[in-house]
Amino acid sequence: MTTLALAVAATIKHDGHGGVADLLSTPEAAAAWLAEHEQLVAHVLGSDLGRFVHPNRAEIFPNTGDELVQIRRAVRALFARAVAPGAPSKADAGRLMDVEDALRMVNRAADELGTTHLEWAEAPVLRWAHRTEDPVALLIGAVGRSVIDFLAGPDRARLRACPAARCVKYFLQDDPRQTWCSPACGNRERVNRHYRRRTAG
Numbered sequence: 001m002t003t004l005a006l007a008v009a010a011t012i013k014h015d016g017h018g019g020v021a022d023l024l025s026t027p028e029a030a031a032a033w034l035a036e037h038e039q040l041v042a043h044v045l046g047s048d049l050g051r052f053v054h055p056n057r058a059e060i061f062p063n064t065g066d067e068l069v070q071i072r073r074a075v076r077a078l079f080a081r082a083v084a085p086g087a088p089s090k091a092d093a094g095r096l097m098d099v100e101d102a103l104r105m106v107n108r109a110a111d112e113l114g115t116t117h118l119e120w121a122e123a124p125v126l127r128w129a130h131r132t133e134d135p136v137a138l139l140i141g142a143v144g145r146s147v148i149d150f151l152a153g154p155d156r157a158r159l160r161a162c163p164a165a166r167c168v169k170y171f172l173q174d175d176p177r178q179t180w181c182s183p184a185c186g187n188r189e190r191v192n193r194h195y196r197r198r199t200a201g
């Protein structure tokens with residue numbers, strides 16, 4: 001299962017025509033992306049998803065896209081530092097946010113989630129005691145928390161930037177021989193290399 005942090009990083013993707021597509025480029029696109037990834041947010045916020053899933057989601061979205069784009073810059077800057085040296089994704093390697101700024105941003109975002117408290121009515125349950133009621137701050141906070149848990153956890157060692165020519169994806173390596181993010185990238189690269197060999201010879 002993927003995590004919210006990886007899903008946010010993956011909102012920049014190769015568009016199939018040599019360019020880069022941004023899944024958060026408009027408020028509508030950001031809302032659609034979020035609708036698809038609600039479960040990942042719920043995984044971080046636990047039982048408090050109800051507070052975040054606003055009945056008029058469209059109304060809260062004019063700004064959410066911008067805030068997601070901001071924290072995505074932090075996520076990708078930290079991912080670029082986490083992958084093997086010299087191998088960040090080419091998509092934004094030249095314009096990465098400063099790592100200290102990125103750390104500040106994800107830590108501050110996660111702070112908004114507050115802490116967890118134990119409640120005990122019928123059975124003991126953990127509940128977030130948030131510092132805010134703002135659904136956007138909670139969403140961005142969930143992204144921050146997800147990045148922190150991912151980078152401080154065991155999966156960080158499996159983070160890779162796909163080296164395919166036009167791919168911009170970060171992915172989790174499933175086994176040590178996996179080079180590409182997907183079979184499609186592997187096939188495309190094999191074809192490219194074959195073509196280069198033929199034209200060179």
Ligand SMILES: [Zn+2]
Nearest residue numbers: 162167181185
């Ligand atoms: Zn790829």
